């Protein structure tokens with residue numbers, strides 16, 4: 001069995017996979033003392049561990065120590081690549097790209113050869129465009145929704161509000177409404193731009209992943225929800241890797 005791990009800047013998503021069958025899965029905090037909570041079944045049967053991470057080096061090393069203490073199998077970290085299976089990275093230096101973005105694109109490319117957009121609404125929000133030739137056209141990195149609210153709380157002295165994830169985009173009439181409606185309103189603008197770009201670049205399939213994807217879809221993003229897209233791409237990359 002394989003243990004697949006997507007360790008983001010906030011949450012760690014894991015999946016125990018037996019020849020493509022999901023045996024178990026869970027979510028933890030990437031920097032938690034036990035970042036892989038709930039992993040109890042089949043630990044002895046794990047033959048390999050594959051990790052996609054964008055967390056800090058300190059968090060990555062702590063995760064490696066934690067995994068090595070609990071699991072006897074080798075742990076392999078996978079990073080963004082220049083190309084794979086006809087998918088090509090727009091970055092001149094693919095080492096700069098977050099592994100999660102690359103693996104999400106690998107996961108999408110397998111089933112969406114006519115081109116697609118990936119929206120990953122996580123700690124940060126990333127948007128990536130891939131055309132029908134598998135060419136990554138490039139993408140965008142934005143502050144995540146919680147990051148936006150936190151920046152207002154931390155960096156603006158007189159902004160005090162009750163953070164709430166709302167779907168209302170009408171003008172606010174209190175500080176809390178102005179902030180919470182503002183985040184929804186800006187997210188609506190993001191959704192409109194993605195829709196316009198989808199038409200401009202002829203990319204009809206939009207795949208959404210990340211902890212805030214469901215909220216963006218409720219706000220109007222016309223997308224398929226793929227909560228485990230990064231793990232699906234990681235499974236593809238790990239399957240293609242030569243045994244160590």
Ligand SMILES: Nc1ncnc2c1ncn2[C@@H]1O[C@H](COP(=O)(O)OP(=O)(O)O)[C@@H](O)[C@H]1O
Nearest residue numbers: 008009010011121122123124144146210211212
């Ligand atoms: N149970 C949860 N715990 C933490 N964040 C959550 C949860 N559910 C949804 N979220 C939202 O998901 C975002 C984190 O998404 P996620 O994709 O897990 O992040 P990352 O991959 O960057 O670690 C947070 O900004 C938060 O708004």
Ligand SMILES: CC(C)(COP(=O)(O)O)[C@@H](O)C(=O)NCCC(=O)O
Nearest residue numbers: 008009054096097098122123124141
């Ligand atoms: C943009 C990200 C922080 C998103 O990560 P996440 O929000 O999922 O934790 C991550 O993809 C990253 O660290 N990227 C490196 C810079 C780049 O992709 O160009």
Ligand SMILES: [K+]
Nearest residue numbers: 008100120122
């Ligand atoms: K992520």
